[in-house]
Amino acid sequence: MVNITLPDGSVRSFDGPVTGTDVAGDISRSLAKAALAIKVNGALQDIYLPIGEDAGVEIITAKSTEGLDLLRHDAAHVLAEAVKELFPNTQVTIGPNIENGFYYDFARETPFTTEDLAVIEARMHEIVQRDEDIRREVWDRDEAVAFFESQGEAYKAEIIAGIPTGEEVGLYRQGDFIDLCRGPHLPSTGKLGKAFKLMSVAGAYWRGDSNNEMLTRIYGTAWANEKDLKDYLTRLEEAERRDHRRLGREMDLFHLQEEAPGAVFWHPKGWTLFQCMIDYMRRKQIQAGYQEVSTPEIMDKSLWEKSGHAEKFGENMYLTQTPDDRVYAVKPMNCPGHVQIFKQGIKSYRDLPCYLAEFGKVHRYEPSGALHGLMRVRAFTQDDAHIFCTEEQITDECVKASTLIHQIYNDFGFDRVVVKYSDRPEQRVGSDEVWDHAEAALMKALNAMQVEWSANPGEGAFYGPKLEFVLRDAIGRDWQCGTVQVDLNMPELLGATYVDADSRRKYPVMIHRALFGSLERFCGILIEHHAGHFPLWLSPLQIVVATITDDADDYARTVQEQLAAAGLRSELDLRNEKISYKVREHSVTKVPAIFVVGKREAEEGTVAIRRLGGKAQDVRSLDEAIAAFVEEAQNPLDR
RNA sequence: GCUCACAUAGCUCAGAUGGUAGAGCACUUCCUUGGUAAGGAAGAGGUCAUCGGUUCGAAUCCGAUUGUGAGCACCA
Numbered sequence: 001m002v003n004i005t006l007p008d009g010s011v012r013s014f015d016g017p018v019t020g021t022d023v024a025g026d027i028s029r030s031l032a033k034a035a036l037a038i039k040v041n042g043a044l045q046d047i048y049l050p051i052g053e054d055a056g057v058e059i060i061t062a063k064s065t066e067g068l069d070l071l072r073h074d075a076a077h078v079l080a081e082a083v084k085e086l087f088p089n090t091q092v093t094i095g096p097n098i099e100n101g102f103y104y105d106f107a108r109e110t111p112f113t114t115e116d117l118a119v120i121e122a123r124m125h126e127i128v129q130r131d132e133d134i135r136r137e138v139w140d141r142d143e144a145v146a147f148f149e150s151q152g153e154a155y156k157a158e159i160i161a162g163i164p165t166g167e168e169v170g171l172y173r174q175g176d177f178i179d180l181c182r183g184p185h186l187p188s189t190g191k192l193g194k195a196f197k198l199m200s201v202a203g204a205y206w207r208g209d210s211n212n213e214m215l216t217r218i219y220g221t222a223w224a225n226e227k228d229l230k231d232y233l234t235r236l237e238e239a240e241r242r243d244h245r246r247l248g249r250e251m252d253l254f255h256l257q258e259e260a261p262g263a264v265f266w267h268p269k270g271w272t273l274f275q276c277m278i279d280y281m282r283r284k285q286i287q288a289g290y291q292e293v294s295t296p297e298i299m300d301k302s303l304w305e306k307s308g309h310a311e312k313f314g315e316n317m318y319l320t321q322t323p324d325d326r327v328y329a330v331k332p333m334n335c336p337g338h339v340q341i342f343k344q345g346i347k348s349y350r351d352l353p354c355y356l357a358e359f360g361k362v363h364r365y366e367p368s369g370a371l372h373g374l375m376r377v378r379a380f381t382q383d384d385a386h387i388f389c390t391e392e393q394i395t396d397e398c399v400k401a402s403t404l405i406h407q408i409y410n411d412f413g414f415d416r417v418v419v420k421y422s423d424r425p426e427q428r429v430g431s432d433e434v435w436d437h438a439e440a441a442l443m444k445a446l447n448a449m450q451v452e453w454s455a456n457p458g459e460g461a462f463y464g465p466k467l468e469f470v471l472r473d474a475i476g477r478d479w480q481c482g483t484v485q486v487d488l489n490m491p492e493l494l495g496a497t498y499v500d501a502d503s504r505r506k507y508p509v510m511i512h513r514a515l516f517g518s519l520e521r522f523c524g525i526l527i528e529h530h531a532g533h534f535p536l537w538l539s540p541l542q543i544v545v546a547t548i549t550d551d552a553d554d555y556a557r558t559v560q561e562q563l564a565a566a567g568l569r570s571e572l573d574l575r576n577e578k579i580s581y582k583v584r585e586h587s588v589t590k591v592p593a594i595f596v597v598g599k600r601e602a603e604e605g606t607v608a609i610r611r612l613g614g615k616a617q618d619v620r621s622l623d624e625a626i627a628a629f630v631e632e633a634q635n636p637l638d639r
Numbered sequence: 640g641c642u643c644a645c646a647u648a649g650c651u652c653a654g655a656u657g658g659u660a661g662a663g664c665a666c667u668u669c670c671u672u673g674g675u676a677a678g679g680a681a682g683a684g685g686u687c688a689u690c691g692g693u694u695c696g697a698a699u700c701c702g703a704u705u706g707u708g709a710g711c712a713c714c715a
Contacts, residue, residue, distance in 0.1 A: 103710095111642055202710030203642025210712040214642055217710070249650080258688075258706045316714095367640050367713060368706090380715070468715090480715070518715040549672045576672080584676035598674060610675060617675065 003054040020047035021187065024059045034061040036070050036191055037184045044070075046136055046184040062224035072097035074134070074186045075124075075196050075222040076104045081177035081189075082123035083218075092179065093155040093206065093215060100232060101196075101221035105204055107155055111216035117198040120218070124196070131190030132175040136183055144169045144180065155206070156180055195229040196222035239475060244527035245373040251532055251589050253540070254374070262371045262378030264520055269540035272569065273526075274381075276538050277519055278359055280411070281383050283637050288404055290357040290385055295337025297361065298328040307336045307493055308429040312462040316364045334360035335463075335487075335512055338386040339494045342508075347498040352508060353393050357385035359519070374524030381519040387511040388491070388498075391441065394509055398445030398467070398484050401513045405469050405482040406451075408515050411636040413529065416472040419451050420480075422459035429463055430489035439465045441509075442486045463489045464512070473529040481517040481525070532590040533612060536633045539569075539592045543629065545607075546573040546582040548598030555602035559595060559622060566626050568633060570595075587612060595625065 002014045004023055012026055020038030024031045024047070037047050039058040044066065051057065060067040076095030083090050083106060095104030106112070112120075139147070141163055148157040160169055160180055172181045174189055186192065198220045206212040223229040240246070248254050253270030256263070266274060282292065298320060304310040309317065309332065318330040331337065338356045347354065361381045370376050387397050402419075409417050421443070424435045442465045446453060453467075460466050469482035487510040491497070497505040516522035526538065536542055543563055547556045553574050563570040573582050579596060586594050595607040596617070607625050609618040620628070 113643060200709055201643055204711045205641080208712075210641070214711075216642070219710075256707095261706070362715090364715085369640060369642095369711080370713060371707090376714070382715070483715075514715070516715090521715060546675090548674055551672075578671095578673050578678065579675050580673090581677055582675085587676055594675080596675065600674085608675080615675085 002051060004051070005054075005056045007056075007058050017050040017052045019050055020045075020057065020059065023051075023057055027059070031059060031061070034063075035059045036061055036067050036186045039066075044184050047187050049136070068224055069097045070184065070186060071192060071224065072102040072222045074189070074192050075220060076102040077134075077172070077174065077177070077179060077181070077185070078124050078127050078189055078192055079104045079120065079198070079218060079220060080106075080179060081127055081174060082120050084177055085127075086120060086123055091153050091155055094159070101199070101219065103204075103217050103219045105206075105215040105217045107206075107213070107215050111203065112201045112218060114201060117201065117218070121198045124198075125194065127175070127189050128192050128194070129190070130175065131188050133188050134172055134174040134185045136185070137171045137173060137178075139169045139171050141165060141167060141169050144171065148180075192222070193225070195224065195226045196220055197229065197233075235475075242475070242528045242531040243373075244375075244524040247527050247532040247590075248374070251540075253527070256373070260379075261368065262366060262376075264374060264377060264379070270523070272540035273534070273538060274519060274523060276540075277516065277522065277526075278383075280635055280637065281359075281408070281515065283635075284404070284408060285357050285383075285385070287637075288355075288400070290355040292357050292359075293338065293341055294358055295334060295341065295360065296331070297363075298330050299337070301327045301329050303336055303494075304329045307339075307490060308462065309333065309336070312427050312429065316366065318363045318365055330363040331360070332362050332364045334358050334362065334382065334384040335386055335490055335510070336494060339490060339496045339510070342386075342388050342491075343494070343496050347388075347508075349390065349498055349500045352498060353387050353389035353397055354508075355385060355387050357383070360384045374520045374527075377518070377520050380521070382514050383516045383519060384512070384514050387513065388496070388508040389511065390500075390506075391437075391509055394441040394486060394511065395445040395448055397511050398442060398486070399448050401484045401511065401515075402445075402449045402451065402467070402469075405484075405515050409469075409471050409481075412526065413535065414471040414473070417451075418470050418472075418478075419446070419449070419453040420456045420459075420468040420470060421446055421453055421465070422456040422461075422468065423465045425458050425460050425462060427462050428460070429493065434488045435465070438486045438488045442467065442484075445486075461485050461487075461512070463487045466512075471525075473525060474531070475528075477528075479521070479525050481522060482515045483513065483517060485512040487512055534590075534592070536592055536629070537635055541571060541591055542568050542633060543570040543593045543595055544573050544582075544586045544591050545570060545595045545597060546579065546586070548579045548596065550574070550576070551599050552597045552602045556597050559597060559607060562622065562626060563595075563629075566630050568626070568629055583610065593629070 002018055004012045020035060024035040035047055037044055037060040039060060040051055040055050062068050062071050080092045080095055089108060091107040093105040093107060095102060141160060144160045145157050148160060163169060170181060170183055171178055172183060172185050198218055200219045202217045203214045204217040206215055221232055223232060252267050254264050254266045301310060313332060317332050320328045320330065341356060342354060359381055363379045366378050389397050406417060423439050446467065464485045464487035466483055466485035468480050470478050470480050472478050490510050491507040496508060498508050500506045545556045545560045547553055556572055556574060560570050560572045583594060590612060592612050594610045596610060597607055601607055606619050606621050609620060609625060
């Protein structure tokens, strides 16, 4: 007797060992059909393996996340099988499931191109049609290595050779295709169904290391049913519609061009948005006790040699040579400049903490392949600040900076923020003792912050450990923005000191922090987060005054003058076009509100307000409308 | 930087097999004065990313360069 306990607590008894298939079939035929795998006492396993003793069993279908992951993983195997059938000379490597789908990395002389995808996808459908059994086999490790080597599968052999000797190796066979895999897998290829699609090809380094050879990767998406697949494709289209590069053009915010790769040409509207962010931040920082400064964009290379930038960051730096043969570096960071300001005069411990902030434009020569709209550029503006303080003040100051970051993200409409903690990288300045100290201090601050955090080992800056603040946008993507870094190295490298209470000279601690991070990137994130529908206070153009007939032109001018006098950003649309034409155009460019004026409004001193995305018109007196909009357009700091 | 793809009018895109370019929208002018997501007509606009090669002839074929896209690696 084998007693199987199901998740609802019910128990079913069987005469002897049973498989997941038997259990599912015992419950219902439809479940037997939908069953992909089972969980026996909480552990996932193949559905056709026997269960010999009493156990808790859960049937896994594609409705659960786990089931969907299995399905996607199987899609990767079917992809590999299809490729091996079509291109026998290709070597297989690895193919996991990922968010929304799967990929498989192949090694071959000539990489796949997009044209190959259709052929491969068609073969995958054939393999699903064949409904081949997928069965687990247990092999001896050395035999498995020998087998894959004999098949010319060097990468697979290498992976298996990495498994400890003596450990058993699970292989899965489907048709003529056999692959190393931890499993579990679906019982047959037919279970994959039709809801999958190959999406793109890309290069990817073997084991993720750019020193290794590049493989050819095929990405695909797979879902439980065709409706989910269709929904996913629709979501991709929606994401494309809110792409900041597209909206930036449509809304006339900025452009990029070939002569200045990774550098932004801000148009008047985009620059207005940018300045709104700066205005907000400037006030916020002053409230928090910061002093704003400005430091040179180019400084002699020798300074960057002292700070360690030339050595540790040199590959990312722009250099300029002047007619007098001096070599200057364009600043990639603001810290050395701020240290120069701190160093002027003699600082006392009473001057600490000293907060120096700058909207500093920095240039970094980023790898060309990394550039992406506003999100990844070579010239960007940081809302950067350096807090010079004593060791005792580190915890407090880090907590304060973190609080500030959370408040700011909140004002900009982001409520989910997570923190990542990064410790010493391989490329670094300073002794291990100093790093021990800096890491411990930052960790102490992190614990005092009471925030959700995760570790990011080895990812710190070259001068100190850091915290990164990652926010999640409206469509669930994570963006790294703010950062707080504890630096016990830079002041010493650049000779910055203060006089302590015991009248001895000491090196201050330097906390580097940025809140938006890069203003350019933050701007891009805002565009995508709001899909161009900015809250009124951020919207570069707040109101368009549009006339119905030219009888209303004079009145429209009056309206716009009054809007301007009230500090609202508006434009006048007196063109000889129908009102529906004007409404459409200003809706497409995401203007938050249109004040429509015709003969009636001119006579009554009113405006007909049409909000972006709304259908209703709200006719109000001009004074009332202006008061309401002034109120709504207030900076969050004034509310 | 690496792999693949792409680069034609301001934007979105057509332009088998080589014979020096087209559409829609936008723009300009005219008609229309129209009440909430595209009224009508006419006109103007391109050294087909750049440089080289093959050819009688290149937007088209080949190579290089630059830029862009999707990934990888890197990262604010």
